[in-house]
Amino acid sequence: MRLSKYFLPVLKETPSEAQIASHRLMLRAGMIKQASAGIYSWLPLGFKVLRKLENIVHEEQVRAGHIPMLMPTLQSADLWRESGRYDAYGPEMLRIRDRQDRDMLYGPTNEELITDIFRAHVGSYRDLPLTLYHIQWKFRDEIRPRFGVMRGREFFMKDGYNFDLTKEDALHAYNRHLVSYLRTYERMGLQAIPMRADSGPIGGDDTHEFLVLAETGESEVFYDSEITDLKFGAREIDYSDKAQCQAVLEEFTSRYARTDETHDEAVFNQIPEDRRRVARGIEVGQIFYFGTKYSEPMGATVQGPDGKPVPVHMGSHGIGVSRLVGAIIEASHDDKGIIWPEGVTPFHAGIVNLKQGDGEADAACEKLYAALKGKGLDPLYDDRDERAGGKFATMDLIGLPWRITVGPRGLKNGVVELTSRRTGESEEMAPEAAVEKIAEIYASHRGEAGTVEPMADRAFHTWM
Protein backbone atom coordinates (compact mmCIF):
# COMPACT_ATOMS: atom_id res chain seq x y z
CA MET A 1 0.00 0.00 0.00
CA ARG A 2 1.15 3.49 -0.81
CA LEU A 3 0.53 5.87 2.04
CA SER A 4 -0.57 8.56 -0.41
CA LYS A 5 -3.43 6.28 -1.47
CA TYR A 6 -4.35 5.01 1.98
CA PHE A 7 -6.56 6.41 4.72
CA LEU A 8 -4.39 6.78 7.78
CA PRO A 9 -5.53 9.77 9.84
CA VAL A 10 -2.69 9.94 12.39
CA LEU A 11 -2.88 12.52 15.13
CA LYS A 12 -0.02 14.54 16.53
CA GLU A 13 -1.94 15.31 19.64
CA THR A 14 -3.65 12.85 21.88
CA PRO A 15 -7.41 13.11 22.21
CA SER A 16 -8.13 13.99 25.80
CA GLU A 17 -10.37 11.01 26.58
CA ALA A 18 -7.61 8.45 26.22
CA GLN A 19 -6.06 7.45 29.51
CA ILE A 20 -4.03 4.36 28.79
CA ALA A 21 -1.30 3.69 26.25
CA SER A 22 -3.17 1.35 23.94
CA HIS A 23 -6.20 3.61 23.68
CA ARG A 24 -4.03 6.66 23.10
CA LEU A 25 -1.95 4.91 20.47
CA MET A 26 -4.91 3.41 18.66
CA LEU A 27 -6.45 6.86 18.34
CA ARG A 28 -3.18 8.50 17.34
CA ALA A 29 -2.32 5.82 14.82
CA GLY A 30 -5.69 6.26 13.15
CA MET A 31 -6.89 2.74 14.00
CA ILE A 32 -10.21 3.57 15.63
CA LYS A 33 -12.63 6.39 16.15
CA GLN A 34 -15.09 6.40 18.97
CA ALA A 35 -18.68 6.34 17.77
CA SER A 36 -20.21 6.57 21.24
CA ALA A 37 -19.33 5.38 24.73
CA GLY A 38 -17.71 1.98 24.43
CA ILE A 39 -18.49 1.71 20.71
CA TYR A 40 -15.86 2.21 18.04
CA SER A 41 -15.47 2.46 14.30
CA TRP A 42 -12.47 0.51 13.08
CA LEU A 43 -10.54 2.62 10.60
CA PRO A 44 -8.52 0.86 7.90
CA LEU A 45 -5.36 0.25 9.92
CA GLY A 46 -7.24 -1.00 12.97
CA PHE A 47 -9.53 -3.10 10.83
CA LYS A 48 -6.52 -4.74 9.20
CA VAL A 49 -5.11 -5.79 12.57
CA LEU A 50 -8.51 -6.97 13.75
CA ARG A 51 -8.88 -9.13 10.66
CA LYS A 52 -5.41 -10.58 11.16
CA LEU A 53 -6.27 -11.60 14.68
CA GLU A 54 -9.55 -13.02 13.50
CA ASN A 55 -7.73 -15.01 10.87
CA ILE A 56 -5.29 -16.46 13.37
CA VAL A 57 -8.13 -17.46 15.66
CA HIS A 58 -9.94 -19.16 12.81
CA GLU A 59 -6.86 -21.03 11.69
CA GLU A 60 -6.14 -22.33 15.15
CA GLN A 61 -9.73 -23.28 15.82
CA VAL A 62 -9.96 -25.21 12.61
CA ARG A 63 -6.63 -26.84 13.40
CA ALA A 64 -8.16 -28.07 16.66
CA GLY A 65 -11.07 -29.59 14.77
CA HIS A 66 -13.66 -26.95 15.60
CA ILE A 67 -16.16 -25.86 12.99
CA PRO A 68 -16.76 -22.21 12.00
CA MET A 69 -20.22 -20.78 11.50
CA LEU A 70 -22.01 -17.49 12.14
CA MET A 71 -24.89 -16.64 14.42
CA PRO A 72 -26.76 -13.32 14.40
CA THR A 73 -26.15 -10.41 16.75
CA LEU A 74 -29.86 -10.02 17.50
CA GLN A 75 -31.65 -12.78 19.32
CA SER A 76 -35.18 -13.51 20.44
CA ALA A 77 -35.87 -13.18 24.15
CA ASP A 78 -37.86 -16.41 24.11
CA LEU A 79 -34.78 -18.61 24.02
CA TRP A 80 -33.36 -16.76 26.97
CA ARG A 81 -36.57 -17.24 28.90
CA GLU A 82 -36.18 -20.96 28.34
CA SER A 83 -32.76 -21.03 29.91
CA GLY A 84 -33.84 -18.72 32.66
CA ARG A 85 -31.22 -16.14 31.82
CA TYR A 86 -33.55 -13.48 30.42
CA ASP A 87 -34.26 -12.34 33.94
CA ALA A 88 -30.99 -13.48 35.44
CA TYR A 89 -28.71 -11.53 33.14
CA GLY A 90 -29.65 -8.09 34.34
CA PRO A 91 -29.21 -4.63 32.86
CA GLU A 92 -25.96 -5.56 31.16
CA MET A 93 -28.05 -7.13 28.43
CA LEU A 94 -29.25 -4.68 25.83
CA ARG A 95 -32.95 -5.34 25.34
CA ILE A 96 -34.74 -4.20 22.23
CA ARG A 97 -38.34 -4.35 21.07
CA ASP A 98 -39.20 -4.76 17.42
CA ARG A 99 -42.19 -3.24 15.63
CA GLN A 100 -44.39 -6.23 16.49
CA ASP A 101 -43.58 -5.59 20.13
CA ARG A 102 -41.47 -8.75 20.35
CA ASP A 103 -38.75 -8.78 22.95
CA MET A 104 -35.35 -9.02 21.33
CA LEU A 105 -31.84 -8.59 22.61
CA TYR A 106 -28.38 -7.87 21.27
CA GLY A 107 -26.51 -11.05 22.14
CA PRO A 108 -23.98 -10.81 24.96
CA THR A 109 -23.12 -14.48 24.34
CA ASN A 110 -24.64 -17.38 22.47
CA GLU A 111 -25.23 -20.45 24.61
CA GLU A 112 -28.99 -20.36 24.06
CA LEU A 113 -28.81 -19.87 20.33
CA ILE A 114 -26.26 -22.61 19.77
CA THR A 115 -28.16 -25.01 22.00
CA ASP A 116 -31.29 -24.33 19.97
CA ILE A 117 -29.42 -25.13 16.78
CA PHE A 118 -28.00 -28.26 18.31
CA ARG A 119 -31.29 -29.65 19.58
CA ALA A 120 -32.97 -28.99 16.24
CA HIS A 121 -30.43 -30.90 14.22
CA VAL A 122 -28.57 -33.37 16.37
CA GLY A 123 -30.25 -36.41 17.83
CA SER A 124 -27.70 -39.17 18.06
CA TYR A 125 -24.64 -39.77 20.17
CA ARG A 126 -23.02 -40.82 16.90
CA ASP A 127 -22.93 -37.14 15.86
CA LEU A 128 -20.73 -36.32 18.84
CA PRO A 129 -18.28 -34.94 19.68
CA LEU A 130 -19.12 -31.60 18.08
CA THR A 131 -17.60 -28.18 18.60
CA LEU A 132 -19.07 -25.20 16.78
CA TYR A 133 -17.82 -21.67 17.03
CA HIS A 134 -18.23 -18.27 15.53
CA ILE A 135 -16.57 -14.88 15.70
CA GLN A 136 -19.20 -12.22 15.99
CA TRP A 137 -19.92 -8.85 17.57
CA LYS A 138 -21.33 -8.96 21.06
CA PHE A 139 -22.87 -6.27 23.18
CA ARG A 140 -22.74 -5.97 26.92
CA ASP A 141 -24.05 -2.75 28.34
CA GLU A 142 -21.21 -2.16 30.75
CA ILE A 143 -21.85 0.30 33.50
CA ARG A 144 -18.68 2.07 32.66
CA PRO A 145 -16.92 1.34 29.39
CA ARG A 146 -13.31 2.51 29.36
CA PHE A 147 -9.83 1.90 28.05
CA GLY A 148 -10.89 2.04 24.41
CA VAL A 149 -11.45 -1.33 22.81
CA MET A 150 -10.19 -3.16 25.89
CA ARG A 151 -13.43 -2.55 27.67
CA GLY A 152 -15.95 -1.58 25.07
CA ARG A 153 -19.64 -2.29 25.21
CA GLU A 154 -19.61 -3.65 21.70
CA PHE A 155 -16.81 -6.12 21.16
CA PHE A 156 -15.73 -8.77 18.72
CA MET A 157 -15.39 -12.18 20.24
CA LYS A 158 -14.80 -15.74 19.25
CA ASP A 159 -17.10 -18.00 21.17
CA GLY A 160 -17.15 -21.75 20.77
CA TYR A 161 -19.37 -24.44 22.19
CA ASN A 162 -18.66 -28.11 22.59
CA PHE A 163 -21.26 -30.88 22.76
CA ASP A 164 -20.21 -34.21 24.18
CA LEU A 165 -21.84 -37.38 25.35
CA THR A 166 -19.92 -37.70 28.59
CA LYS A 167 -18.23 -35.47 31.09
CA GLU A 168 -14.94 -37.09 30.19
CA ASP A 169 -15.34 -36.16 26.54
CA ALA A 170 -16.40 -32.66 27.44
CA LEU A 171 -13.33 -32.23 29.59
CA HIS A 172 -11.21 -33.28 26.65
CA ALA A 173 -12.89 -30.52 24.65
CA TYR A 174 -11.98 -28.19 27.49
CA ASN A 175 -8.36 -29.30 27.33
CA ARG A 176 -8.32 -29.04 23.56
CA HIS A 177 -9.44 -25.43 23.83
CA LEU A 178 -6.80 -24.67 26.38
CA VAL A 179 -4.11 -26.06 24.10
CA SER A 180 -5.39 -24.28 21.01
CA TYR A 181 -5.61 -21.01 22.92
CA LEU A 182 -2.01 -21.27 24.05
CA ARG A 183 -0.99 -21.70 20.45
CA THR A 184 -3.25 -18.87 19.30
CA TYR A 185 -1.88 -16.30 21.73
CA GLU A 186 1.72 -17.23 21.04
CA ARG A 187 1.16 -16.68 17.35
CA MET A 188 0.03 -13.17 18.23
CA GLY A 189 3.27 -12.55 20.06
CA LEU A 190 1.58 -12.70 23.45
CA GLN A 191 2.15 -14.66 26.57
CA ALA A 192 -1.29 -15.39 27.97
CA ILE A 193 -1.26 -17.34 31.20
CA PRO A 194 -4.15 -19.67 32.01
CA MET A 195 -5.34 -18.91 35.53
CA ARG A 196 -7.97 -20.56 37.60
CA ALA A 197 -10.94 -18.24 37.59
CA ASP A 198 -14.45 -17.64 38.69
CA SER A 199 -17.28 -18.74 36.42
CA GLY A 200 -19.53 -15.71 36.81
CA PRO A 201 -22.92 -15.66 35.08
CA ILE A 202 -22.02 -18.38 32.57
CA GLY A 203 -21.96 -20.87 35.42
CA GLY A 204 -20.04 -24.10 35.73
CA ASP A 205 -17.33 -25.79 37.71
CA ASP A 206 -14.20 -25.73 35.64
CA THR A 207 -12.92 -22.53 34.19
CA HIS A 208 -9.65 -20.86 33.34
CA GLU A 209 -9.04 -17.33 32.25
CA PHE A 210 -6.14 -16.37 30.00
CA LEU A 211 -4.33 -13.30 31.18
CA VAL A 212 -1.72 -11.13 29.55
CA LEU A 213 0.47 -9.47 32.12
CA ALA A 214 0.34 -5.69 31.81
CA GLU A 215 0.53 -2.84 34.28
CA THR A 216 -2.77 -1.46 33.07
CA GLY A 217 -4.57 -4.79 33.43
CA GLU A 218 -7.88 -4.74 35.22
CA SER A 219 -7.40 -7.91 37.24
CA GLU A 220 -4.99 -8.45 40.04
CA VAL A 221 -3.17 -11.74 39.51
CA PHE A 222 -1.02 -13.97 41.69
CA TYR A 223 1.37 -16.49 40.20
CA ASP A 224 4.48 -18.55 40.51
CA SER A 225 7.15 -16.91 38.37
CA GLU A 226 8.09 -20.28 36.91
CA ILE A 227 4.96 -20.20 34.83
CA THR A 228 6.29 -17.39 32.69
CA ASP A 229 9.09 -19.66 31.49
CA LEU A 230 6.64 -22.01 29.83
CA LYS A 231 6.43 -21.82 26.06
CA PHE A 232 4.10 -23.68 23.81
CA GLY A 233 6.52 -23.26 20.93
CA ALA A 234 6.46 -25.28 17.76
CA ARG A 235 5.42 -28.58 19.29
CA GLU A 236 3.19 -30.87 17.27
CA ILE A 237 -0.17 -31.58 18.80
CA ASP A 238 -2.68 -34.22 17.90
CA TYR A 239 -5.87 -32.60 19.11
CA SER A 240 -7.72 -35.91 19.14
CA ASP A 241 -5.19 -37.38 21.57
CA LYS A 242 -6.72 -37.02 25.01
CA ALA A 243 -3.56 -37.85 26.91
CA GLN A 244 -1.51 -35.36 24.95
CA CYS A 245 -3.95 -32.51 25.51
CA GLN A 246 -4.27 -33.43 29.17
CA ALA A 247 -0.49 -33.32 29.52
CA VAL A 248 -0.31 -29.83 28.08
CA LEU A 249 -3.06 -28.68 30.44
CA GLU A 250 -1.18 -30.09 33.40
CA GLU A 251 2.07 -28.53 32.28
CA PHE A 252 0.49 -25.10 32.02
CA THR A 253 -1.82 -25.20 35.01
CA SER A 254 0.11 -27.10 37.65
CA ARG A 255 1.87 -24.01 38.97
CA TYR A 256 0.03 -21.46 41.02
CA ALA A 257 -1.68 -18.83 38.86
CA ARG A 258 -4.93 -17.26 39.94
CA THR A 259 -6.91 -14.08 39.66
CA ASP A 260 -8.01 -12.20 42.74
CA GLU A 261 -11.38 -13.96 42.55
CA THR A 262 -9.91 -17.36 43.33
CA HIS A 263 -6.70 -16.35 45.05
CA ASP A 264 -5.82 -18.39 48.13
CA GLU A 265 -3.21 -16.70 50.27
CA ALA A 266 -2.35 -19.88 52.17
CA VAL A 267 -1.59 -21.86 49.03
CA PHE A 268 0.23 -18.92 47.49
CA ASN A 269 2.51 -18.67 50.49
CA GLN A 270 3.71 -22.21 49.96
CA ILE A 271 5.54 -21.04 46.84
CA PRO A 272 9.15 -20.06 47.58
CA GLU A 273 9.12 -16.36 48.29
CA ASP A 274 11.39 -15.33 45.42
CA ARG A 275 8.97 -16.92 42.95
CA ARG A 276 5.78 -15.26 44.23
CA ARG A 277 4.47 -12.61 41.94
CA VAL A 278 1.61 -10.18 42.35
CA ALA A 279 0.85 -8.29 39.18
CA ARG A 280 -1.93 -7.08 36.94
CA GLY A 281 -3.34 -8.76 33.89
CA ILE A 282 -5.66 -8.25 30.95
CA GLU A 283 -8.15 -11.01 30.43
CA VAL A 284 -8.11 -12.10 26.79
CA GLY A 285 -10.00 -15.36 26.94
CA GLN A 286 -11.83 -17.82 29.11
CA ILE A 287 -12.83 -21.46 28.88
CA PHE A 288 -15.68 -23.15 30.74
CA TYR A 289 -17.00 -26.60 31.31
CA PHE A 290 -20.56 -26.34 32.56
CA GLY A 291 -21.99 -29.81 32.02
CA THR A 292 -25.71 -29.91 31.42
CA LYS A 293 -26.57 -26.43 32.69
CA TYR A 294 -28.13 -25.45 29.35
CA SER A 295 -28.82 -28.79 27.75
CA GLU A 296 -31.14 -29.93 30.51
CA PRO A 297 -33.50 -26.95 30.73
CA MET A 298 -33.46 -26.52 26.95
CA GLY A 299 -33.86 -30.18 26.14
CA ALA A 300 -30.65 -30.66 24.19
CA THR A 301 -30.38 -34.41 24.33
CA VAL A 302 -29.09 -37.17 22.13
CA GLN A 303 -30.01 -40.80 22.08
CA GLY A 304 -27.27 -42.84 23.63
CA PRO A 305 -26.17 -46.33 22.55
CA ASP A 306 -28.95 -47.74 24.72
CA GLY A 307 -31.58 -45.68 22.94
CA LYS A 308 -32.28 -43.48 25.92
CA PRO A 309 -32.06 -39.67 25.70
CA VAL A 310 -29.17 -38.08 27.56
CA PRO A 311 -28.53 -34.36 27.99
CA VAL A 312 -25.24 -33.42 26.37
CA HIS A 313 -22.26 -32.11 28.29
CA MET A 314 -21.27 -28.69 27.16
CA GLY A 315 -18.68 -26.02 27.57
CA SER A 316 -18.12 -22.61 26.10
CA HIS A 317 -14.88 -20.94 25.24
CA GLY A 318 -14.17 -17.35 24.36
CA ILE A 319 -11.41 -15.20 22.95
CA GLY A 320 -11.85 -11.43 23.04
CA VAL A 321 -10.61 -10.57 19.58
CA SER A 322 -11.18 -6.81 19.61
CA ARG A 323 -9.82 -6.58 23.13
CA LEU A 324 -6.70 -8.37 21.99
CA VAL A 325 -5.80 -5.47 19.72
CA GLY A 326 -5.58 -3.27 22.79
CA ALA A 327 -3.90 -5.96 24.86
CA ILE A 328 -1.16 -6.50 22.30
CA ILE A 329 -0.42 -2.78 22.17
CA GLU A 330 -0.51 -2.58 25.94
CA ALA A 331 2.10 -5.34 26.07
CA SER A 332 4.18 -4.01 23.20
CA HIS A 333 4.80 -0.30 22.79
CA ASP A 334 7.28 2.41 23.71
CA ASP A 335 7.16 6.18 24.05
CA LYS A 336 7.22 6.60 20.28
CA GLY A 337 4.35 4.31 19.48
CA ILE A 338 3.19 0.79 18.85
CA ILE A 339 5.58 -2.11 18.27
CA TRP A 340 3.68 -4.81 16.41
CA PRO A 341 4.68 -8.42 16.82
CA GLU A 342 5.40 -9.84 13.38
CA GLY A 343 2.38 -12.14 13.57
CA VAL A 344 -0.20 -9.38 13.71
CA THR A 345 1.42 -6.35 12.11
CA PRO A 346 -0.86 -4.51 9.69
CA PHE A 347 1.97 -4.20 7.17
CA HIS A 348 5.13 -6.26 7.12
CA ALA A 349 7.55 -3.45 6.45
CA GLY A 350 7.59 0.27 5.86
CA ILE A 351 9.50 1.98 3.10
CA VAL A 352 10.58 5.53 3.77
CA ASN A 353 11.68 7.63 0.85
CA LEU A 354 13.86 10.39 2.24
CA LYS A 355 13.75 12.41 -0.94
CA GLN A 356 10.46 12.09 -2.70
CA GLY A 357 10.86 13.46 -6.22
CA ASP A 358 14.49 12.42 -6.53
CA GLY A 359 14.56 10.13 -9.55
CA GLU A 360 17.02 7.69 -8.12
CA ALA A 361 15.37 7.46 -4.70
CA ASP A 362 11.90 7.13 -6.21
CA ALA A 363 13.02 4.37 -8.52
CA ALA A 364 14.76 2.49 -5.72
CA CYS A 365 11.63 2.68 -3.55
CA GLU A 366 9.40 1.46 -6.34
CA LYS A 367 11.74 -1.44 -6.89
CA LEU A 368 11.75 -2.34 -3.20
CA TYR A 369 8.00 -2.06 -3.05
CA ALA A 370 7.56 -4.40 -6.00
CA ALA A 371 10.18 -6.83 -4.69
CA LEU A 372 8.52 -7.12 -1.27
CA LYS A 373 5.15 -7.71 -2.88
CA GLY A 374 6.80 -10.27 -5.11
CA LYS A 375 7.76 -12.15 -1.95
CA GLY A 376 4.13 -12.24 -0.88
CA LEU A 377 4.66 -9.50 1.66
CA ASP A 378 2.53 -6.46 2.28
CA PRO A 379 4.66 -3.32 2.51
CA LEU A 380 3.60 0.23 3.31
CA TYR A 381 5.42 2.78 1.18
CA ASP A 382 5.45 6.30 2.60
CA ASP A 383 5.51 8.17 -0.68
CA ARG A 384 4.21 11.43 0.70
CA ASP A 385 6.10 14.58 -0.17
CA GLU A 386 6.93 15.38 3.39
CA ARG A 387 9.98 16.03 5.44
CA ALA A 388 11.75 12.89 6.63
CA GLY A 389 11.12 13.54 10.31
CA GLY A 390 7.39 13.32 9.87
CA LYS A 391 7.71 10.06 8.00
CA PHE A 392 9.85 8.52 10.69
CA ALA A 393 7.46 9.66 13.39
CA THR A 394 4.52 8.14 11.53
CA MET A 395 6.35 4.86 11.02
CA ASP A 396 7.35 4.72 14.67
CA LEU A 397 3.80 5.49 15.74
CA ILE A 398 2.14 2.81 13.65
CA GLY A 399 4.84 0.40 14.72
CA LEU A 400 5.68 -1.79 11.73
CA PRO A 401 8.38 -4.26 12.78
CA TRP A 402 10.74 -3.39 9.93
CA ARG A 403 11.56 -0.23 8.03
CA ILE A 404 13.65 0.32 4.96
CA THR A 405 15.00 3.84 4.62
CA VAL A 406 16.00 4.97 1.16
CA GLY A 407 17.92 8.14 0.45
CA PRO A 408 20.20 9.56 -2.25
CA ARG A 409 23.23 9.50 0.05
CA GLY A 410 22.96 5.82 0.77
CA LEU A 411 22.14 5.00 -2.81
CA LYS A 412 25.47 6.52 -3.89
CA ASN A 413 27.04 3.59 -2.08
CA GLY A 414 24.36 1.20 -3.26
CA VAL A 415 22.81 0.73 0.17
CA VAL A 416 19.57 1.28 2.00
CA GLU A 417 18.99 1.10 5.74
CA LEU A 418 17.06 -1.72 7.38
CA THR A 419 15.78 -0.83 10.85
CA SER A 420 14.10 -2.95 13.48
CA ARG A 421 11.27 -1.14 15.25
CA ARG A 422 11.77 -3.29 18.32
CA THR A 423 15.47 -2.70 18.88
CA GLY A 424 15.89 0.50 16.90
CA GLU A 425 19.02 -0.98 15.37
CA SER A 426 19.82 -0.19 11.77
CA GLU A 427 21.93 -1.99 9.24
CA GLU A 428 23.06 -0.79 5.83
CA MET A 429 22.80 -3.23 3.00
CA ALA A 430 21.98 -3.57 -0.66
CA PRO A 431 18.25 -3.18 -1.39
CA GLU A 432 18.01 -6.79 -2.60
CA ALA A 433 19.57 -8.01 0.64
CA ALA A 434 17.05 -6.06 2.71
CA VAL A 435 14.17 -7.64 0.83
CA GLU A 436 15.70 -11.10 1.28
CA LYS A 437 16.17 -10.59 4.96
CA ILE A 438 12.62 -9.41 5.60
CA ALA A 439 11.21 -12.23 3.51
CA GLU A 440 13.26 -14.75 5.47
CA ILE A 441 12.08 -13.40 8.80
CA TYR A 442 8.45 -13.80 7.85
CA ALA A 443 8.77 -17.01 5.90
CA SER A 444 10.73 -18.92 8.50
CA HIS A 445 7.93 -18.73 11.01
CA ARG A 446 4.94 -19.18 8.80
CA GLY A 447 1.96 -20.21 10.84
CA GLU A 448 3.95 -21.59 13.70
CA ALA A 449 3.15 -20.91 17.27
CA GLY A 450 5.54 -18.70 19.13
CA THR A 451 6.17 -16.56 16.15
CA VAL A 452 4.57 -15.36 13.08
CA GLU A 453 1.56 -15.33 10.94
CA PRO A 454 1.23 -16.71 7.46
CA MET A 455 1.92 -14.57 4.50
CA ALA A 456 0.42 -11.22 3.88
CA ASP A 457 -3.05 -10.47 2.75
CA ARG A 458 -4.12 -14.05 2.47
CA ALA A 459 -7.76 -14.40 1.72
CA PHE A 460 -9.81 -14.31 4.87
CA HIS A 461 -11.21 -17.66 3.97
CA THR A 462 -8.18 -19.89 4.13
CA TRP A 463 -9.51 -21.43 7.33
CA MET A 464 -12.81 -22.57 5.88
Added chain:
RNA sequence: CGGGGCGUGGCGCAGUCUGGUAGCGCACCUGUUUUGGGUACAGGGGGUCGUAGGUUCGAAUCCUGCCGCCCCGACCA
Protein backbone atom coordinates in the same frame (compact mmCIF):
# COMPACT_ATOMS: atom_id res chain seq x y z
C1' C B 1 -26.16 4.26 40.07
C1' G B 2 -22.84 7.24 43.98
C1' G B 3 -18.67 10.87 43.76
C1' G B 4 -15.81 14.33 40.56
C1' G B 5 -15.08 16.89 35.86
C1' C B 6 -15.80 18.43 30.79
C1' G B 7 -18.73 19.89 26.10
C1' U B 8 -15.93 26.46 21.92
C1' G B 9 -13.64 24.54 13.61
C1' G B 10 -10.81 17.62 12.38
C1' C B 11 -7.33 17.44 17.14
C1' G B 12 -5.41 20.10 21.59
C1' C B 13 -6.90 24.44 24.16
C1' A B 14 -7.90 30.00 25.78
C1' G B 15 -12.10 33.12 26.42
C1' U B 16 -17.02 32.07 31.09
C1' C B 17 -15.47 34.52 37.39
C1' U B 18 -16.44 40.52 35.71
C1' G B 19 -22.39 39.71 29.43
C1' G B 20 -20.87 43.78 24.27
C1' U B 21 -21.50 39.33 19.16
C1' A B 22 -15.16 34.25 18.91
C1' G B 23 -9.48 33.46 19.34
C1' C B 24 -4.59 30.55 19.62
C1' G B 25 -1.48 26.09 18.32
C1' C B 26 -1.65 21.75 15.26
C1' A B 27 -4.09 19.81 10.95
C1' C B 28 -6.24 21.47 6.05
C1' C B 29 -6.01 24.68 1.10
C1' U B 30 -2.73 28.18 -2.21
C1' G B 31 2.15 30.01 -3.27
C1' U B 32 7.34 30.39 -2.42
C1' U B 33 11.20 27.96 0.08
C1' U B 34 12.81 23.54 2.04
C1' U B 35 13.69 18.28 2.93
C1' G B 36 19.07 12.82 6.23
C1' G B 37 14.62 12.40 12.82
C1' G B 38 7.68 16.17 13.29
C1' U B 39 11.11 22.78 7.64
C1' A B 40 10.39 28.27 7.17
C1' C B 41 7.63 32.43 5.43
C1' A B 42 3.24 34.62 3.28
C1' G B 43 -1.84 34.24 2.13
C1' G B 44 -6.55 31.47 2.88
C1' G B 45 -11.03 28.27 4.09
C1' G B 46 -13.71 26.27 8.05
C1' G B 47 -17.23 27.22 14.24
C1' U B 48 -25.86 28.88 14.82
C1' C B 49 -19.64 28.09 21.26
C1' G B 50 -23.69 20.19 22.94
C1' U B 51 -29.06 21.24 23.03
C1' A B 52 -33.89 23.48 24.49
C1' G B 53 -35.87 27.27 27.08
C1' G B 54 -35.34 31.63 30.33
C1' U B 55 -33.15 36.55 32.07
C1' U B 56 -31.28 40.92 29.27
C1' C B 57 -31.10 46.30 24.70
C1' G B 58 -27.41 42.39 24.06
C1' A B 59 -25.56 35.51 26.14
C1' A B 60 -19.90 31.13 24.62
C1' U B 61 -20.30 33.94 29.31
C1' C B 62 -25.86 34.40 34.02
C1' C B 63 -30.31 30.77 35.36
C1' U B 64 -33.14 26.02 34.47
C1' G B 65 -34.08 21.41 32.02
C1' C B 66 -32.24 17.78 28.79
C1' C B 67 -28.33 15.24 25.93
C1' G B 68 -23.36 13.61 25.30
C1' C B 69 -18.38 12.43 26.94
C1' C B 70 -14.32 11.47 30.53
C1' C B 71 -12.22 10.06 35.49
C1' C B 72 -12.77 7.22 40.60
C1' G B 73 -16.09 3.16 42.64
C1' A B 74 -19.51 -1.13 42.30
C1' C B 75 -19.81 -4.57 37.48
C1' C B 76 -17.38 -7.18 33.39
C1' A B 77 -14.49 -11.16 27.60
